[in-house]
Amino acid sequence: MSPLHSTCPICDATVELPGDVSASQVVRCGDCGADLEVQALDPPVLVEAPAEEEDWGE
Amino acid sequence: MSAVPVAIVGASGYAGGELLRLLLAHPGVEVRQVTSESRAGEPAAAAHPNLRRRTTLTFSRMDDLHPCDTAFLCLPHGRTVEVIDGVLARSERVIDLSADFRLRRAEDYVRWYGFAHPRPDLLGAFVYGIPELHREAMRGARLVSSAGCNATAVILALHPLFKHGVADTRCTVVEAKVGSSEGGAGVSPASHHPVRANCVRSYKPTGHRHTAEMLQELGLSGDSRIHFSATAVDLVRGILATCHVFLNNRVDEKQIWKLYRQEYGAEPFVRIVKERDGAFRYPEPKLLAGTNFCDIGFELDGDGNRLVVMSALDNLGKGAAGQAVQAFNLMHGLDETAGLGFAGLHPV
Amino acid sequence: MSAVPVAIVGASGYAGGELLRLLLAHPGVEVRQVTSESRAGEPAAAAHPNLRRRTTLTFSRMDDLHPCDTAFLCLPHGRTVEVIDGVLARSERVIDLSADFRLRRAEDYVRWYGFAHPRPDLLGAFVYGIPELHREAMRGARLVSSAGCNATAVILALHPLFKHGVADTRCTVVEAKVGSSEGGAGVSPASHHPVRANCVRSYKPTGHRHTAEMLQELGLSGDSRIHFSATAVDLVRGILATCHVFLNNRVDEKQIWKLYRQEYGAEPFVRIVKERDGAFRYPEPKLLAGTNFCDIGFELDGDGNRLVVMSALDNLGKGAAGQAVQAFNLMHGLDETAGLGFAGLHPV
Incomplete structure (x- = not known):
């Protein structure tokens, strides 16, 4: 099965999904590093996964 | 493809030293000569301790520059323009890391560098040294003027x-x-x-x-x-x-x-x-x-x-020696990344 | 000579990152897996920003370690000894960068590390990881314990x-x-x-x-x-x-x-x-x-x-990852300097 593709909702990058990807799996965008949740599979839809805001404390 | 013979003119400075490090490890290059007026006769490692036991080259004078395929010029601004003819007589290609041939218009040298450029005729002959902007012009070019950092x-x-x-x-x-x-x-x-x-x-x-x-x-x-x-x-x-x-x-x-x-x-x-x-x-x-x-x-x-x-x-990398090697690769039809594979260190 | 498949266990730390950098550029190696319990699922570059766009490997868990030729272990002291059997079952050779198998006598662990070594039987099986002292023993060895920095x-x-x-x-x-x-x-x-x-x-x-x-x-x-x-x-x-x-x-x-x-x-x-x-x-x-x-x-x-x-x-170089790669080269009969040609930077 050729790898699935979708686009990152944050930076529009093309995101390659592993062949065995499953719904609600979290993948990372290679360009902007955002954690993305697979909301649907056919066609694949990605939404930003809830991530706790990292506090640099600066 | 036999190794391309090159020389580094003014090789005792930091850009010259970084160039020497990169070119000594470059698969398609043979560094034939390194020149330095101030360190003539000394081994290259005397100026570049990171190259100890890495090269036996010693600095010669620019006057003794032997014919070669490509000369990298790392001379102070204003000095390159004085020696360019002598270098062109002995080297097929020149990659100049100084500012002497970066600008296309002579009047810009008066305005920004405060001196009347003695060789305005050569200003248009150099390709400006950023491959991402001038890749096609660099393929097969004879003269490249490396960009400022x-x-x-x-x-x-x-x-x-x-x-x-x-x-x-x-x-x-x-x-x-x-x-x-x-x-x-x-x-x-x-x-x-x-x-x-x-x-x-x-x-x-x-x-x-x-x-x-x-x-x-x-x-x-x-x-x-x-x-x-x-x-x-x-x-x-x-x-x-x-x-x-x-x-x-x-x-x-x-x-x-x-x-x-x-x-x-x-x-x-x-x-x-x-x-x-x-x-x-x-x-x-x-x-x-x-x-x-x-x-x-x-x-x-x-x-x-x-x-x-x-x-x-x-x-000293993309801002000088690295980008000069990238241009060199393009000028010779080599893989553009040849000799430039270092990933950088972390933590550092 | 086909590339040797290797894995790095505990690869999100600094020694693991330096190893990954060296092994990704090593002519005779293919890095199949990098494991990290704390960063499982994340891309390697998340822990090692110098490796951005250099690898698409993501960290897996140690439990999912696939069989490979050589496993480099970069685990905290005291942890390696707990997992060594599992690793030996899946890897032909092991190069351990922790202190768990450096000393030959169990009583030295009590004296210096304050704990009774749980696997004294294995202590003599590892070659101590300084090639300049143990080069012959390393040729063809299965287990090497890399030395402290x-x-x-x-x-x-x-x-x-x-x-x-x-x-x-x-x-x-x-x-x-x-x-x-x-x-x-x-x-x-x-x-x-x-x-x-x-x-x-x-x-x-x-x-x-x-x-x-x-x-x-x-x-x-x-x-x-x-x-x-x-x-x-x-x-x-x-x-x-x-x-x-x-x-x-x-x-x-x-x-x-x-x-x-x-x-x-x-x-x-x-x-x-x-x-x-x-x-x-x-x-x-x-x-x-x-x-x-x-x-x-x-x-x-x-x-x-x-x-x-x-x-x-x-x-992180001769004191850890570099020396581990030097040992790896000896264990596989490769050129001892393979993948270790970086000359160092000056000025820096």
């Missing part, structure tokens, strides 16, 4: 915006934080360690010469401006240029991503670095020491039309 | 002297100046930048664990002593060990040169650095960042019998 960082940062007309060309403000090796190997009261260490020194708030190249290569003229300032920080290698650009009309982040991806997505040495978390979300100079990378990131100012573009590189 | 610097500095019985073994004083990356990627109040920057901190004046390996590998016992102290300095990478040795009888400089040339003259990664002038007459850690070199210099004290031996290396 600050100019490389700023030009690569801003090129996509001005090329596509999304930014106002009259009010760009750029502040470059720079390391001490930019001043070269020459000692001065300001480079004395107790004076230079831990400094955050506004050493060139206005009138930096590299602005001339930025305007030229970004195609800006008339009342266009690059308001450039340089601040020396506690680094030996590295530049971080923070560019404040004012957009002509509203855009969103995705459009900016698209613009930079379109220009640099396929480039081997320009990386877009803008990440959601981690300590290295934006471009960071120390990660690039010894590499040929220019990392570019950006952030859109929510309430206005300001876009902040951050660009980092190693002033 | 301080231990490597001190052992290489003193080995020629104790091997040839020219120095008193009871009163050697060694002071190592060390960088912050020796503490690893874990954050602590002491590593907080405002606390750690610009420090000259006596952090281990006595009782440093690496002394155990020094005594073992220098063949010292009974009332022999290595009086070792560590001082943290404002470096990220690098160690300079200054060893004060007291000679049994009068010797001159030439005899010392002869001794070190005899032991290290043909070594690819140990250089004798003792020069008359220049800023880098003696070994200098920052020149070695990213390399696999250990540079050794010395100075004979005119009026007495004290010999000062100075030894510098990159704690």
Whole structure:
């Protein structure tokens, strides 16, 4: 099965999904590093996964 | 393909030393000669301790330059133009790391460097040394004028915006934080360690010469401006240029991503670095020491039309020797990344 | 020769990251897997920003370790011994960068590490990881225990002297100046930048664990002593060990040169650095960042019998990942310098 593709909702990058990807799996965008949740599979839809805001404390 | 014989003229300085390190490890090159008037007769490692037991080359004088395929010139500004004919007589190709042939118009030398260029006839003969802008012209070229380090960082940062007309060309403000090796190997009261260490020194708030190249290569003229300032920080290698650009009309982040991806997505040495978390979300100079990378990131100012573009590189790498080797590879039809595979160190 | 499939277990730390950088560029290796319990599922570049766009590997869990030829273990001390059987079941060869299998005698673990070693049966099975001392044993070995970074610097500095019985073994004083990356990627109040920057901190004046390996590998016992102290300095990478040795009888400089040339003259990664002038007459850690070199210099004290031996290396290079790759090359009959050609940067 050729790898699935979708686009990152944050930076529009093309995101390659592993062949065995499953719904609600979290993948990372290679360009902007955002954690993305697979909301649907056919066609694949990605939404930003809830991530706790990292506090640099600066 | 037999190794290309090259020479480095003025090889005892920092750019010359970085070039020597890269070329000694380059699969397609044989370094035949290194010249230095001040260190003639000394072994190369005397000036470059990292090259101990790595080369037995000793510095010769420029007058003794033997014929070779490519000569890399690392001479002080104003000196190259005096010796260029002698070098051209003995070398097929020349890659000049000085500023003597970067600008296309003689009057710009009067304005920015305060001297009447003695060889205006040669000014158009050199290809300006940023491969990402002049790749085709460099293939098979004989003469390349390597770009300045600050100019490389700023030009690569801003090129996509001005090329596509999304930014106002009259009010760009750029502040470059720079390391001490930019001043070269020459000692001065300001480079004395107790004076230079831990400094955050506004050493060139206005009138930096590299602005001339930025305007030229970004195609800006008339009342266009690059308001450039340089601040020396506690680094030996590295530049971080923070560019404040004012957009002509509203855009969103995705459009900016698209613009930079379109220009640099396929480039081997320009990386877009803008990440959601981690300590290295934006471009960071120390990660690039010894590499040929220019990392570019950006952030859109929510309430206005300001876009902040951050660009980092190693002033001796992509800002000098690395980019000269990249040009050399193009001039000889070699793999553009040959000899430039170092990934950089972390932590460092 | 097809590429050797390897895995790095515990690859999110600094030694693991340096190993990944070296192995990704190694001509004879294919990195199949990198594991990290804390970063499972994340891309390797998330922990190692210098490897952006250099690898698409993501961290998996150690439980999912697939069979491979060689596993490099970069786990905390005391953890390796718990997982070694599982790893041996899935990997032909193991190179362990922890201290768990460095000492040959179980009682030394009680004395120096304060814990009863749970697998004394395995202690003799590992070859101690300094190729300059154990090259033959490493050829074709299955298990190598990589040496500690301080231990490597001190052992290489003193080995020629104790091997040839020219120095008193009871009163050697060694002071190592060390960088912050020796503490690893874990954050602590002491590593907080405002606390750690610009420090000259006596952090281990006595009782440093690496002394155990020094005594073992220098063949010292009974009332022999290595009086070792560590001082943290404002470096990220690098160690300079200054060893004060007291000679049994009068010797001159030439005899010392002869001794070190005899032991290290043909070594690819140990250089004798003792020069008359220049800023880098003696070994200098920052020149070695990213390399696999250990540079050794010395100075004979005119009026007495004290010999000062100075030894510098990159704690992540020859002190960890570099030396592990050197051992890997020997274990597989590859060129001992494969993947270890980086010359180091200057200025830096």
